[in-house]
Amino acid sequence: MIPLAGPDVFHAFNCIAEPLGNPCVSDAHPVHERCRSSARTSGRGSGVRELVTGWTGRTACALQAALRMSNEAFAEHLGIAVRTVSGWHKKLTLVPKTEMQQLLDTALEQAPPPVAARFAQLISDAGEAKPADTPTDDQAAPDAELRLGTDPNIGAALEWLDEHAGREPGTSRRDVAARLARLDVGELQSRASRRGRVDQRSVAQVLGRYYGERTGSHGRYVARFGSDTEAETSILTRADWLDLECPLIASHDRLTITRAAAADLSLDDDAAGRAAQRLAETLAMGTRLVDMPLYQLLGVDVSRGSIRGSVGVTRFVEYAVTMDLLEGELIDAIATDAGSAHTALPLRDKYLPDIASVVDVSSRLCAGGPLALCAIARPASPFRGEADYVLLVQERSGNVLNAARRLAVIPKGFHQPMTDLRADAQVGATLRREMEEELFGRDDIDSTVGDQRTADPMHPSRLSEPMRWLMEKPGVLRMECTGFGLNLLSGNFEFPSLIVIDDEEFWARYGGRVEANWESAGLRQYSSLDGDLLGELVRDVAWSNEGLFALLQGLRRLGQIGGERVSLPPIEWEVW
Structure with a gap:
């Protein structure tokens, strides 16, 4: 058509x-x-x-x-x-x-x-x-060169890089062009394959060696699923940041917008060169890069039933060529030699050298967002068995900038404004948007596809049919924040959450319309009654660290509120 x-x-x-x-x-x-x-x-x-x-x-x-x-x-x-x-x-x-x-x-x-x-x-x-039918190696370079000259998002990144590296305008463009000419796309693909073999446990363990044991009340999140499964993560947290049971509604979800203090993001020659290399590789591999606004965490105060704090607004390109480079640097080091990987991380030494720098979010660029375990009630079935919750897990696409090809809960998104800077600062606002985009197919609110020109993208008249159904039936949709943490891998802030749809009619009506967007390579479903299979899922080393954090906190909370639809072993956490 x-x-x-x-x-x-x-x-x-x-x-x-x-x-x-x-x-x-x-x-x-x-x-x-x-x-x-x-x-x-x-x-x-x-x-x-x-x-x-x-x-x-x-x-x-x-x-x-x-x-x-x-x-x-x-x-x-x-x-x-x-x-x-x-x-x-x-x-x-x-x-x-x-x-x-x-x-x-x-x-x-x-x-x-x-x-x-x-x-x-x-x-x-x-x-x-x-x-x-498919691009050839000969086509890749011209496509990248065309994008280098015409993509406004790449242009914004180059201008930012010139300014913060103290370069003359146009220097970074020439630098990226020269690097692009030398790149071997085949080698980049081989490197992606090597990175894919570095598992979640290795990342958590190497970061544990780099940052050492817990400092004061802060430590890494570790959980036990039943009696035989232990999961260690790279999420820095503390006891009063966990089990928040915080409803994501305005009276409890109260991040506020303020003017961001300019972080010192001056780049030395090495950091500028690595940023230019990242842009050249982004062009060569056809990865999406969109200069969208992001909320930057400036301060946080969370407790049982309450999220408070302040955010400013930064730009995605600043994050993409600075803090987002830490993940690739670490994983490449592990792929080369896991035993010594923690000793040769110059970017990490510059941007996130110790626990104090991780916790001091007001003095650095701290982006991030919420991610949620989604549990949807299903009726009993003569084929499947008793009434349960279907739990959704995604395999991340290779086209995303972070957690590529990893397992994660869904939805997952950067905390960012759409059109209302103050109202969109609520964590729940991002989760509702991500449900529309990642589960229900609303690509008009996908900031990577086009500019946002609608005054109220989440107005009831614009909602997808499944989301409108949920909004019109009070009490059916339950959204809670289950914790808070800072990801040592990237420095990102993470709000693990739980989305529960309690009316069985939703799955009967709309289960066939739940479909992941381009950020996912595929969806998996699990039953909340299948403790054995969920135990295997927790042990899967393909998880992203933040995804595993959200899964465990979500399952722990679901076990408390899910009634007979849930059959899980005990889930207990520690802060190391």
Whole structure:
């Protein structure tokens, strides 16, 4: 089906019909208006059009770059949905339908000469763009170079890097370009495979050696599931940060927005070089990087039934080229030599050298967010057995920047504002948004897909059908924060939570519509009555540390409130 909606379909049909003598008569969109006169023009873009043997996502994005338009502006220019343009960026080898090819032909033919010249240069640099099922190694570099020159998110990261490394404007762009030219994509893929073999336990143990034993009331979270399973994590916490039983409603969930004090993020040559290398690898591997706003934790005060504290607003690119590098540095060191990995971590020595620096969130960039174990009531079944809760676990995609290819609970997201800085500072606001995005398919609130242009994205009239059903039935949806911790791996703050849907009718109505988004490679389901299988799950070394933290705290709380739907062994925690 053509990804057009409403009158767009009529406009596209008229454009297609023009060669048959039916000119497009609508002037609702620039491209369609030009269709009316295309037969009368000399086709000033025809010479450039000869370079395109068939439109792909790659060449469509090159045309957008030549026009210097955002996703929204380019979609409006063509008279199509923003989602379609976003899809071209996600899959550069995608071959648009015939009708869409016509629209792109017309846009190119009617482009002003400077635009046509820029387009010719872009596709010339990338090589002749022909449809293909999968990208080749030869295509990877031109795609990355095109993105280096046109992606505003990469541009924002480069500008930030120049400023904080004390470089002349443009220096980081040249640095990244040079690194990109030297990168071996095959070696990056091999490194990703090596990283995938580093398990959760190894990460926790090496970080334990780096930071030493507990300091005062702070220590690493360790839990026992039953009598034979012990789980050690990299989550720094303390006894009064656990078992919070905090309802995620306004009267209990009270993080407040304040002005963030500027952290000292000046970069020395080594840190700047590692940041530039991260950007080059992001381009080479086609990883998404979006300069979205993030909440930065400035102070926290949590206790039983209460979350208080303050947050400021920072930018994702600052996090991506500083604190987010710590995970890769550590895992690469473990993959090389786990025994000595804790002795050669220069970035960690700079950004997060000891427990005091981890706890002092007001003096560093501390991003993070909530993640929740989701438990949905199911009725008894003659095939499955007694009434229970279905528990959802995700396998993270390789396209995410952190916890890639790890197990995690779902939903999981960065704590960030959408449109209301004050109201969105509540932890529950992020969890409700993540439910819509990661479980119920609301990609219009996915900040990696397009700009947020709706005044109230979570207005009842815009909610998905499953979420609206939950909001309209008081008492059905229960959301609690089960703890708080600081992740030694990244420095991130973590709010493990539990989402419980207690009405069996929800699963009967909407269970088939629960589907993970692009951040997941797949979903698994477990029964709250299957203690043996859940024990195996806890022992799985593929977990992210924060995911295991949230799973254990969620299961512990579910065992307290779930009644006969839950059959689990005791879960006890310690702070080491």
